Amino acid sequence: MADRYEPSSFESKWQKKWADADLFVTREEEGRPKFYGMDFFPYPSGAGLSVGHCRNYVPTDVICRMKMMQGYNVLHPMGFDAFGLPAENEAIKRQIHPSAMIDQYAANYKRQMDLIGISYDWSRSFKSSDPSYYKWTQWVFEILYKRGLAYRKLAAVNWDPVDKTVLADEEIVAGRAERSGAIVEKKWIPQWFFKITDYAQRLIDDLDTVDWPDGIKAQQRNWIGRSEGVQFRMRVSFEGDPQPIEAPADTSALELNQAAEAAGFEVVTKERELSFEVFTTRIDTIFGMTFCVLAPEHAIVDQIATRVDAIHGENIRSYQAEAKMLSDTDRQATTREKTGVFTGAFAVNPASGERVPIWIADYVLATYGTGAIMAVPGHDVRDFEFARKFELDVLQVIAPSGSAFQAESAVGFRPTEQRQDAAPTLRRDAGATAELPFEAKDGILVNSGEYSGQTVKDAQQGLGEWIEALGIGERKIQYRLRDWLISRQRYWGCPIPVIHAAEGELQLVPDRDLPVYLPDVANYEPAGDGSSPLAHIPDFVNVTDRDGRLGKRETDTMGGFACSSWYFLRFTDPHDEEHAWKREIADYWMPVDCYVGGAEHAVMHLLYARFWTKVLHDEGLIAVTEPFQRLENQGQVLGQTPYRKPEPGEQLGLGEDGILISFDEAKKLPKDQVLWRWSRMSKSKGNVVTPDEVKKQYGADALRLYLLFVAPFNADVEWSNEGTQGTSRFLSRIFRLVADLQPIYEKDWKGLIGFEEADEPAKKLRRLTHQTIQRATEDIERFQFNTYVSWLMKFVNGVYDLQGSVKQPSRAYALAASEAIESLILLLAPGSPHSADELWSQIGRKGFTYLEAWPTFDPSLATEDTVTIAVQVNGKLRDTIEMPAQVNQEQALAASKASAKVQAHVEGKTIRKEIYIPGKLVNIVAS
């Protein structure tokens, strides 16, 4: 019998036995509860699996294995997110077809996952590029289309000049393409979108129903970006137009015109009247509006340009041209000074009746709200910067609450007379006391007509109602979320099942003709003109439409996130050729009970999958409205990466302080020339540690256990192979312990063991066993795998200690030891399944631990029969005393006061108070 952990002697043996027995094929047995545990759909990269991936897969495996042993039907699938840019780019580089390449890579991933003993049900596996899968991705696209949730429009999109494709907002980081690192350009192309904005509110609301990390929920709420405010219309007024008249609070627009006419002013006819809408979350500051700003792309700007004098018109056009040239990155750089020009036109503030100049400036985004704002420089930092730069009026209309600011004296920055051109002088009024801009909301309105003196909250309510009554606007909820751009002008993706028929009519490909196969061609590199490679394949493009006429296929493919938005449903019923899934089967397994992956997908995959799930629910195809009940994010595993000190003037990588070198170079350089840095494992950094190499040196179980033990599950880890030695040593200690106890092991202990005749060591051993069962189980459930492992270590240490103290083991002790051995092996099984099965067979048990019942604990056995009571004097620990578990307050206090150490500290003092926490602590307060 082995008394140490020798992984090479048994790990592959057990892996073979598991495979031969189809051990991990999903069971769907009557009367068992279900558990659906899943990892994020990986893209199988050529670099293969790193220990970082394993940090994702091992914990999920642990919880799934435990659930299996606890009697659940467990669904634990794995598949591959095969479509997408990374695969296609690499395939082009390697001059190999992406399909063949992905097959190789996926096979390698599977091999590595098997190597570390992950319990995936491979019979359910698929790749998103399998026609039998993407057929149904297309089918879901058609559902979206029919529900009005998929549409095509001309859009300025994020164009990646390196990958030669369009990207989603989410794929851009700081103005650069996340994948290629290229600076994103603007390009106008007809694009397909999914109308995720229709679901914005539900996507916010239902976050309350799922058990996800707070950070991810917050990121999603942030990304959706709900704002409550008021949207209202403002009239444009030109030089020479009649002065607007004062509008009483309850005047409608019609009445306003009638009044103007009566007063002898020219009434602007409907055709000549221009207006635009603004959205604001601070309607309470409307009296502080001193100018308006339109995005340069705003539709009304061209019309204004034709109506103002030539100089202003020219200013507008040249600014528009400049804005068009600027990339979004340059435009949105926060450090950039504000730019803009006065249009020569004015807008009429509906609250004050005053005319304010209209400017165009690129700090106002065309894509948010109405693309136009009322500018309140006294209470908005961006408007303030703009006002200072162009010397525009700044007016204070909110005073900090509690300040001595009087409504009458509230003036802020304000010119002395109404001006109609763009060069006012700035003057600070004596009455202004607050530091401007004052953006806080706990304030009182000043300088705001009849609203002066109201709180911000009241004024928002009152002015909102007034705007609505006036009929020029309404209270509105605005979201930052944009529709999901799915078009990709690339080959390696799921074709969009649409035909462009005669007269530009769009037709869906009928269900019976799905899937639209991705043609198998040799050349699929992007043309570089924004068209898809598919557009250059006549056999693919030319089709007959529904009515037998000639039509052309849509040649865009869907971005990869479409494929990963429903794969969890396909796993529930992966082999059905007639349906994407059968509802009763999907309803049995869904939702995913535990979904595990990296936090980097917080606003992409996780939002899209939630959206599709809701649509499919609305379509009546599934019961759930949320796909993932519980979400957990593992921490990253960082690899050590060598850099050398840069030569003077040498170009450094983004965020780096040295020049990346290889490990070989690092060895050659003198030690003080090498800078070691920790970074995410990647092929390009050359710092990937594979499970293959760690397994070879230390064994799969030692690796698994170390991954669990090294840090809390969601914390980042700086990887070192040496750490694995610790868990390897621990496994050896288990093997030795089991070998030591083997002589007294009784297979039938269960029917014989009883508490009555137990002696002291037996009682202690059982207590230790049952405490460990309780804690290990709870810790796995709570994703505290590091403490799960440490409880097992503590257990083993404790049993060794007892062993050392027992000279002549009693029968009761032998039975308790038998229970301890079996419990230990079974508790170890999810973490180190190979060793567990090996030990199981060594003690003469047949079969697999995977099919054994998870140990349960008996609370009465887990409780101590003596307790250690901490005795404090004035809150400081002075002594500890052993008492029977049933000790009462009186006894505990008496014993405490009898302690010599306690007496030394209360001597000469009066006892003021005595605190007793049952079974735990006594605190004597004396002075």
Added chain:
RNA sequence: GCCGGGGUGGCGGAAUGGUAGACGCGGUGGUCUCAAACACCAUUGGGGUCAAACCCGUGCGGGUUCGAGUCCCGCCCCCGGCACCA
């Protein structure tokens, strides 16, 4: 700037308001060995002492409490996300 998560020994990290530092790594001393490695045993927050007693200790400053790593208020620092979103 806004949102989220964190600051505990030499290191990774444990601690339902109740004995801070579990468990492991590393270190030190020892056993085994011709020797080394492995393994095993002991010890290991700082100060103090022959040993103890005792004192100090969870980023900083206050507070609540018999008692605070944990709760409250105000700061500092680190990590992640978003960022001219009106």
